[in-house]
Amino acid sequence: DSGVTQTPKHLITATGQRVTLRCSPRSGDLSVYWYQQSLDQGLQFLIQYYNGEERAKGNILERFSAQQFPDLHSELNLSSLELGDSALYFCASRGRDRDGYTFGSGTRLTVV
């Protein structure tokens, strides 16, 4: 158990639907990062939050959005889902600068 909790572990949904992925960072970690990993693709950075505020944006589609709540958990919202959105979605948290990232076990999203 890395200390980063992601729910649900698996999600199957239809095209056009909307889903929400949840991440609870390690206790005390203020930074949360979201990554997407498709088959045969590397880890693609989506978005970062720090203590409730958006800090950096990567290759995140307009159909996707995220937020970090006062209790520091984060949610990634994916809407108008397409088959190509099927992937593993990882959340990571970090404490201080130069600390390593701690990743969760991911949410496997399958769009059918």
Add this chain to the structure above:
Amino acid sequence: LAKTTQPISMDSYEGQEVNITCSHNNIATNDYITWYQQFPSQGPRFIIQGYKTKVTNEVASLFIPADRKSSTLSLPRVSLSDTAVYYCLVGDGGNTPLVFGKGTRLSVIA
């Protein structure tokens, strides 16, 4: 962010020492070198981080030459359970998020 280049794949027999080299020719003065390990369908796991010379922990060693333009991750006496993808990343550890490349797929054979 400094770009890194590492072999796409490597094979090794159990019990051997494995060295994975990463090139980062345009590493900046403030950059650190960090390695992660990822098993299939799992999130990456931090292995080791260093700035210069040699760093060793219970899992691996990291060798960084004086010019810091490359680094070598050394895994002593690998086992089948070390089969994974290994990522080399370079960054200053500040606000810029980590950008993962393709990594090196290590296959350990019995």
